[in-house]
Amino acid sequence: xxxxTQPTSMDCAEGRAANLPCNHSTIxxxxxxxxxRQIHSQGPQYIIHGLKNNETxxxxxxxxxxxxxSSTLILPHATLRDTAVYYCIVKDFxxxxxxxxxxxxxxx
Amino acid sequence: GAGVSQSPSNKVTEKGKDVELRCDPISxxxxxxxxxQRLGQGLEFLIYFQGNSAPDKSGLPSxxxxxxxxxxxxxxxxxxxxxxEDSAVYLCASSSREVRTYEQYFGPGTRxxxx
Numbered sequence: 001x002x003x004x005t006q007p008t009s010m011d012c013a014e015g016r017a018a019n020l021p022c023n024h025s026t027i028x029x030x031x032x033x034x035x036x037r038q039i040h041s042q043g044p045q046y047i048i049h050g051l052k053n054n055e056t057x058x059x060x061x062x063x064x065x066x067x068x069x070s071s072t073l074i075l076p077h078a079t080l081r082d083t084a085v086y087y088c089i090v091k092d093f094x095x096x097x098x099x100x101x102x103x104x105x106x107x108x
Numbered sequence: 109g110a111g112v113s114q115s116p117s118n119k120v121t122e123k124g125k126d127v128e129l130r131c132d133p134i135s136x137x138x139x140x141x142x143x144x145q146r147l148g149q150g151l152e153f154l155i156y157f158q159g160n161s162a163p164d165k166s167g168l169p170s171x172x173x174x175x176x177x178x179x180x181x182x183x184x185x186x187x188x189x190x191x192x193e194d195s196a197v198y199l200c201a202s203s204s205r206e207v208r209t210y211e212q213y214f215g216p217g218t219r220x221x222x223x
Contacts, residue, residue, distance in 0.1 A: 036212075043112075043199055043214025044151070087150065095167070096212065098143070098151035 003027070003090040009103040012082075018075040020102050022088030025069040032091055033064060035073045037084040038101070044087065047073065078106045110134065112215035114200050120221045121190055129185040129218045133202030140183050141212060142175055143199045151199065157183065190222045 005023045012018040024033060032051050036044040048055055048062045050071070055062045061074040075082055087101040113132045121127050133140050142154040153167040157177040168174070172190075177183040187194055197219050201212040 043201070043216055044212075045214070046211045049211075085150075093164075095153045095156065095164070096141070096151075097153065100150040 003092060003097055004088045004099055006086075006088050006099065006102045008100070009105065011105045011107060012075075012078045014080060014106055014108050015077055018078040018082065018104055018106070020073040020075075020086050020088075020104065021070065022072070023070045024088070024090050027068050027090050033062070033068075033071050034089040034091060034096065035060070035062065036087045036089065036098070037082075038087065039081075039084045044098070047086075075104075078104075080106050080108065082106050112200055112202050112213050114198075114215040114218050116218060117216065118219045118221075120223060123192060123222055124189055126186065126188045127190055127220065129187075129198050129220070131183045131185070131200030131202075131215060133181070133183070133200070134204075134213055136180075137202035137204045137213070138180050139203045140177055141201045141203075142183070142185050143201070144169075144196045145199060145217070146196045154185070154198075187220075190220075192222045195220055195222045 003026055032049050034049040035047040037047055038044045048057055048060050050062045050064050064071045083106045085101040085103050087098045089096050112134055115130045138159045140157040143151040144154055145151050155175045156164040172188045175185045197217040199214055199217045201214045203212045
């Protein structure tokens, strides 16, 4: 069973920030939140992960609420190549539950 | 360096036949995962190997599915007596425990079609 819930799809204008929400209300204290994305017909690609603190890398930023029950992935300047399915994942022991993800459509 | 490779890239088989799918992980990666992705759906965890430990098989959907891994190298996923509902893309991923993120590197997948 997926431990996260995400909207099915979102639209974003090219050049604008894309903010993808995720709820993980049953997360436990030592579980990390991971984000991956899957571009059509390819394997998933790691984006970012975090535990408590906000994180930023060259691809994205991850904002985790203080109670850790939700998080937001931010793509600061979305491009057409960012069109993909974005998965928010909480790792349960050895298993990564990918769920159905959010289909992000970046539009010109 | 080389990434995760999988073979074949596409496999079409008749219902009732057995199939073997192969995964070559990144050299030195101790962990290996198999996932199934049906059309338009997310990834379903199937099985996890970590070094010489007993594999976590809890995601295998039936006893027709099995997987083996030789040490920390190649893995084979076998589906016996294939059914049409087995049609999916089968993805393999590997990761290294020495990388704190446990980031998984995915292969391109094998698209299985059961006719």
